[in-house]
Amino acid sequence: MATKWGDRDARRRDILTAGAALLADKGYAALQMRDVAKGAGISPGTIYTYFPTKEALFAELYAERLHLLHNVIEPECLSADDPAALFVLVATEYLDVYRIYGRELNIWSLLADIGAAESSAHTESLASAARKVLAVLHTSLDRMYSAQPEAERVEITSALTLLWATITGLSDQFTGARQHLHTHDWDAAAQFAATTLTRGLGLRP
Missing domain, CATH: 1.10.10 (Arc Repressor Mutant, subunit A)
Incomplete structure (x- = not known):
């Protein structure tokens, strides 16, 4: 219609x-x-009466996609008790986001880029959506670390930075030409990364 x-x-x-x-x-x-x-x-x-530039349209589309990502991962981030399983879930859900949007602009780096750029309704919408995703992951890490011995806890922002860098790297590996250079499938690679990282960061079920 x-x-x-x-x-x-x-x-x-x-x-x-x-x-x-x-x-x-x-x-x-x-x-x-x-x-x-x-x-x-x-x-x-x-x-152009709706979106003044291609970049503004892309920002709005990206923001909408990040809101969908947030809505999917938030329930698990707030309740999951298996760090490795949560990592795999978040990485897998982000894979499609990265394939279409993240290859152009990673949500971690875009916060700094937007902060330095001239503000607009579209860039602010995208920055807000990115902050929501990162905030729920931060909250999840905070909750999980609170159940671990204090001596094994890692500074949360550092842990989140490492986890997100790994998620982004995996996504880049499996959405570009390099996916043909190895024999591992996504599930195996994500599970290996999840187990290795969460143990190294002192996160255990």
Whole structure:
């Protein structure tokens, strides 16, 4: 059913849907505003009244995807008692996010980039979504470390940095050309990384 003229919320959703489809199918290079407008059933000029640049559209799409990621991992982060299993869950859920969005802009580094850039509603939305994901992981680590002997605890921000760097590295390994250079599948690699890291960080069920 075609969006009614004047329904800005529905029109905005049409634009985001068209943009997400292009990203998923052909990647960031294919996110051209003219093509997004065509997919949304609007004129090229109209799309700029919603998103002033391709980067603004990408930021909004990325923010929406991070909110979905947060909603999936939050229940487990707040209740899971097996650190390795939680790592595998988060890494696996992030794999698709990285494939489409993270290869262009990692959520850890983007916080510093956005902080230094001129603020806008779109960049702030993306930064807020990234903070939510990282905050729930921080909360989970805090909860898990509280159950461990104090002598074995690692500073949480350092632990989170290492865990996220590993998740990103695994995702990069399995979404680029390098995935063909090894014989391990995703499940085996994620489980090995999870077991090795959580033990090294003093996290045990």
